[in-house]
Amino acid sequence: MTTDGPRPGEHSLTIRKPYFDLIATGAKTIEVRVGYPKIRKINPGDTLRITCADESLTTRITAVEEYDSFTAMLDAEDPAAIGGPDLTHDELVAAIRDIYPPEKESLGVFALHLTLTQADT
Secondary structure (H helix, E strand, O other), X not given: OOOOOOOOOEEEEEOOHHHHHHHHHOOOOEEEEEOOHHHHOOOOOOEEEEEEOOEEEEEEEEEEEEEOOHHHHHHHOOXXXXXXXXXXXXXXXXXXXXXXXXXXXXXXXXXXXXXXXXXXX
C-alpha cells in the first residue's frame, strides 16, 4: 500500500537556502512559522522533513511554542537559534516580516524547536 503524503506525526516544510544551511550545520535549532492549519498539527516528538530545492534533511520536533507576535517570540527565544549568529535582533525581525506580513503574523507565531536526525542531500 502506498501513501500520498506524510503519516501522522510526520510533516514536511520547504525552507529558504540560508536557513536550510543553518539547520544542516546545527546553528539554527528553531524554525519560525505562523499558525496555518498544517503548522498547528505539529507536536513535540513529531518528525519534520525540511527541503530546499533538491536537498532535504530530517529533524525531530522537541518543543512547540506559540506566541502572539514575532516580537513576543524573540523576547522569549534565543535569536541566534532562529536566524544564526550573524543577524541582530532588528535584522531578524525584518527578515521574518519579509516572509510573513502582518496579516499572517495575526494567525499566531510558532517556534518549532528542532533537533537534526539525518541529512538526505
